[in-house]
Amino acid sequence: MTARVRARTRTLTVAAATAALAAVTAAVPAHATAPGHQAAAPTALFTPPANPDANAQILDLLKHRQLKDAAGLLAMTLTPQAVWFDGGTSPADTRKAVDKTVSDAARRHALPVLALYNIPGRDCAQYSAGGAADSAEYQAWIDAVKAGIGNRPADVVLEPDSLALVPSDCGMDDAQGTMTAQRYAQIHYAVDALEPLAGTKVYLDAGHSGWHSINDIVPRLIAGGVADATGFYLNISNYRSDSEIAWYGKLLSSCLAYVSDGGAATACPNQYWPVNDAQTWLDANVRTAPSAMKHFIADTSRNGQGPWTPPAGVYSDAQDWCNPPGRGLGARPTLNTGDPLQDARLWVKIPGESDGQCTRGTAGPADPERGYQDPAAGKWFPQQALELVHNASPSLFPH
Template structure:
């Protein structure tokens, strides 16, 4: 290759990258604001640095002249997302890491979303196994997170799956329920440590509308300390549609209000009731204004196409939550939802990062829906990243 050709190639590559960046700048809107979300608090959400493998994918797409795909993945990474903290470091390192994120957000006058994921026995020792060794270690970690936040604003998504997937749900408990009792105490400790911080809101785990009934999740929320938290979150790392989330959230918040007034969660309507029957029950039994109810936030990072319906009779365990094919990015993160019970739509699960190596009940190691092996949990998944961009609803690019 001559020097002239090399120079021309470099020029074209820079031009392609510039075109991709220009396209993204043109189509990524300013993020909606919500005055009053926190007193004297930021009204835009924080965008953390992208996964480095996402940046590599963008450059590779540019190199191969796939400019619209490059622009799409770039737009996805430039959208506000949560920052995950999952332990594995000494308390001082945890404090410093949290402080770095919250400081970066404060310098931009943006609100960071921190997903805390270090509960002992997390994920029932499955795809995202790990967490603190015991309650004392977990409490020390939470204290370090608290110190890192200080008096800066932050929204906390506290321990995904911690209440929807208790030790008692997966055979990890003893006959006395010791580990489940410890789980509730750990969540409550974190709520009590973090919620009082100036400008900090804590949301605890309520799973999603395709998992536990309202009657089952509400007592878990109460035991986990929801009375002392801002509220709860829905659909983390899952795919339930916005309308389904909104109805489930209405039912959960209403049932929490009913229980707070002395009612029994077993009497509440759940998501499988006929809608008109449920609405009639709520009108007759719940008189709390939405502003006084517990609110929620929802993960819309990958729910643009709703949940995946596995082929009937094919898999012994279809793992419909695990890298399902054909999904798309959902509603953009915002603090202005139009729903008095929903404080925010957030991208909590980082879109483009794998759920794990999904074998769907087969011997593996390939994902039979894809014909190849999925990346490990948390690793960048280029094929899925493009799926999410291509199938986004609303569309990410024109």
């Protein structure tokens, strides 16, 4: 390559990058904090470094002059997101990693969201199998997380799927339910360790509105120690709409308050009741003010187009949660939801990272909805990342 060609190539690359960055300036939410920039308000949310493969995809798009797609992916990665900690390191290394994230956020006057994902028997030994070997190892890990946080602010999303998918749900329990009882004790240990920290709020797993009924999930939350936590979270890595999640969250907070006052969870209205009937019941039976109820947060990272409806009669197991096609980014993260029970909308699942190798009941290995094999769980999924950008609602590029 001649010096003239190299110079021209550099010029084009810089021009493309400048155009992409300019396009994204208005698209990045005001509360997203770029590296080295201090948020103007203490309620800003922390933006961690992007997945390196996301950056590689952005550079490749720039190289091929696909500027709008590059700008969209850049906007996505510059939006506040959770930081996941999934074990696999020593307690000392865990403490250092958590400390680094919380320290980076504190320097930017931003609130980090920590997704802790190391419960024994995680994900019923399926796509995201792993976790600590036993309760003792898990408690040591939680203690390391606690030391890493210290007294600095942090929101903790404690163990996705840990209560909506307990060992007894997937045939991992014995006749006495020992493993499920251990699961509740493990979650409660984490709550007792982390919630008392000066700046920490802990939220427990409550699945989503398309999974468990209110009457089923409330006893699980109670067994996991929700009484000692700030509240619960909804829709992690899922696609339920904001309005559906808000109503489910209200029913769940209300039922927890009702049970706390001596009522039975079986009496509470659930998401399948007619809305007017459920509201009438709440008005008659729940006396607790919203400020005194358990609050919730919701994951809006991929729910911009709502849930996917699989084609009827095609798949024996459609896996509608697993890399469904045609989904989009959802509402941008914020701590100002306008809902007295909802503390935040967050991007907890990292958009663009795969849910796993989805075969939808077929022999595989290809995902029959896509015609190719999906990346393993947690790996970057370039095609899906662009789908999420293209189908974002609200759009990343408002007019």
